[in-house]
Amino acid sequence: MADNIKTQEQHHLDHVTKEIKAAEKDFSSKVKSTKRDIKGINDNFSNDVRIKTDTYSGMMETAMSIRQQQQMLAERENRQEYAAKQLATLTKLEKNPYFARIDFKENGEAKPETIYIGMASFTDRPDHYLIYDWRAPISSIYYNGGIGDVTYDTPDGEQTVNVKLKRQFQIEGGKIKTVFDTEEVVGDQMLLDALGGHSDTKMKSIVTTIQKEQNKIIRDTSSDLLFVQGAAGSGKTAAVLQRVAYLLYQYSGKLHSGQIILFSPNQLFNDYINQVLPELGEQNMVQMTFYQYSSHRLPSVEVETLSQRFDEQFMGNARKINDIKGSLDFFRAVTAYANHLNKEDMRFKNLMFQGKVLIPKEKIEEIYYSFNENYNLRNRLSATKESLLKILNRKVHTEMKKDWVEEAVQNLTKEDIQRMHADAEEEIENADKEFKFLARQIVIKSFRKVQRQINRNHFLSINNQFVHMMRSIPQIIDLKAYDLTEDDWQQVVQHTIDRLKEGKLSIDDASAYLYLYDLMTGKRGEREIRYLFIDEVQDYSAFQLAFLKFNFPRARFTLLGDLNQAIFTHENSHKLLNELGGMFDKEKTKVVQLTKSYRSTAQITDFTKEILDNGEAIEAFNRDGELPVVSIQKDEQRAIEFLKEQANTNVEEHETTAIIGKTLEECEQLFEDLKAAGVRTTFIRTENQRLVNGIIIVPSFLAKGLEFDSIIMWDASKKNYADEDDRQLVYTICTRAMHRLTIISVGELSPLFDKVDKSLYQIEE
């Protein structure tokens, strides 16, 4: 790049920096002055508010002046908050104001216009933009095309401009480090620089190098369902996080981060991504795992954890039944079953008081079915509750006459009695009335528990209902279509019942249980949430997705997945797309494919794609590295020795290294063995831990969505990965590597690597 261009650009940068600094000064003094104002208002509160409480008008005047003070305070606080936010943005901008410049001509205009694009917009006077936010409509030019005609979306429809110049910058500490002009969409060189760095325990934003396909995902505002099917490392997670930032910008003032929810594969992943949005100047959305969502709603049930789910082997009939439980057929069956409860079969529990039946379940059932057919489950339940509360009220009188109440009245202390009167403000006329008053208070107080039980639907017997539903399924679903007999089904149901008796549910059963409960109680779902994201959607069943749709009825869905990385649902995940089709309006469904893999070197991507049966479509990004190493060692001791050497090399080269084992137990053993061999590692046992630098050991099911400079796959032997079912798991493990992949096998290598061309890796024996 000619020096004079760099000089000119530095000149421009100096000017922009100067303006930013001036604005910073301005906002900084605004923050200070509003702080002073707020302190002043608080200090002078008693002086400024004229307290007059003698007369009605005096009281009114006092109330008005308090209100005025409060309004003033709120207004100053808003101003201070705004100024502080602006100041924070400017401080960030000052360090790195922009990363690109575009010169373009709009239709019919003679002179090209120049814009600079950065992390936030900045104007030195109204409507005079020195920097455009990367999310502004015009900034799409940068992501959508190279030199020549480029089309982008504006609030008024599509626009085409003719791009004359596309310039990219790397700026550090107010100085331009590099400038380069490119003809491409986003230059490979810039992407190479971004991808060539070392991984971190926290994911970073990709704003400067967003790819065209990713930009489509980020800026989509028209789909109710956006389904992104992308290869490992194709930037699904990255795109979705920038999408959240985009939506918050686009709908600023109307949408806040609490209305966006992200379902992620595990807690470790949540921790890994939680810096991206703050880095982009936005707040994090709500993040949870499906397990957390289910177990939070079922506090008295132990829902199967990730690790337990992973260890569960479904064979033969159990597998077919699991397929049913995850299907849309089953979702519809639960819905149909709940509908029939409007007529019969609702299960109830007695309402108890002091160990005795207060309102028997037969009575509750009678009330429940006394309402006419037009009632639905929701208003049938609320009408029943109303009746039960009335009955409870009527029972107060009878209960007051019981011995225990008389005794309780006699045992009341003076303070108790005073307190009861203070609450009720009733006059004492004579001893009899006084006794009745106190007895009534005592009964009402002890009935409160029953009242709470009524309000919280505790008279419904969800466990019995769930069991009854499971038993009734053969009448609703044609089991033959799933190659199962009724006996097969009832056997598995018995297992579920036994589990439930111990207070446990599998994650699939928990979804059905919750859905049934929601229908029984007429729950309408969480209406606040406007956008729902699911990462690693291939590990969800169609049932779970339909359940989430039911629970978040006003949310638009963005689903990200890689059918090749289904580690829980296996082959079944391929049906998912079809089933999804039925849940959303076709017109408002968009499917985007991302085939280029950015995470790994070309050598690693070329190797990993051959593990798959249908990996041809995956395209490696042109970043060079070493060939993956496959090391087959005779016995465990030699394998540990090799592992130790490799781990030491990685540490010397400052690479973050993850040793990924298949199961938790295997990792535990390896951790002990390595400790004995003098290798320091951190063992990630649960998803609640944090990622740390250095060497970590992590079980395969917790490695989802994560990445590391270097991956060592531990024990890729035939005995460990014999099953065809493990193909996707092996692919998921190997694709976590950015720069280096080492596969160690104790004994014969898994046949899942048989298809990989020998020229794509280096073998060490």
Ligand SMILES: Nc1ncnc2c1ncn2[C@@H]1O[C@H](COP(=O)(O)OP(=O)(O)OP(=O)(O)O)[C@@H](O)[C@H]1O
């Ligand atoms: N446009 C881009 N510019 C720079 N880096 C990118 C870009 N797209 C993706 N990356 C990087 O590639 C890596 C993989 O991205 P990400 O984790 O989002 O992929 P993914 O599709 O979610 O992968 P997986 O399904 O394997 O978990 C990350 O380090 C991400 O920052």
